[in-house]
Amino acid sequence: MTPESESHATDRLDDDDYPAYTMGRAAEMIGATPGFLRAIGEARLITPLRSEGGHRRYSRYQLRIAARARELVDAGTPIEAACRIVILEDQLEEALRLNEELRRPAAGRTGGDS
Template sequence: MAQPDDMLDDENYPAYTMGRAAEIVGVSQDFLRRLGEAKLIDPFRSAGGHRRYSRYQLRLAARARELCDEGTDMAAACRIIILEDQLEEALRQNERYRTASRTTETL
């Protein structure tokens, strides 16, 4: 079982209830539900069926709020965020490949 310190450091640990998550992000609970329906975030469900959100999911929700506040509709905002996330992951992978390549070249 994960230790409490591990859970606090884990950005994917579902630590926040829907009400607290909405408060942190500054949105309504309905906004969070709609992000789930749009498949931007898939909150963990507690044993009682309550939605729980991670810090990572809160960052995505905050970005969606930012885009929607600028006038972007929710579907487009979700697509933008998904593409931004994919780009960030691709850039991280690229950097790992470059680092591995440089390590191999020096051997």
């Protein structure tokens, strides 16, 4: 392995979107069944990538989303509603992040435009 390929492999370990986990390992990590992962996939909450052999592969980001859905389902929320809630929570988090990002330059401005 060359230093460049070692660096690239290490980068993937830090990448939240890298599909590193098989269905069995992903289910184990979030305390769910493979059937639960298939169900939230069918509900379009997450779309796992496929390996060359056609096996589902999940990223850390997808596992966080799946774990949140599992919490809601365990609390009695129907799976379709849990998926919708998680989607809305994720969209809100992204909107708040973008809003904060856009406000930062404005806070540094001085001026007579206001």
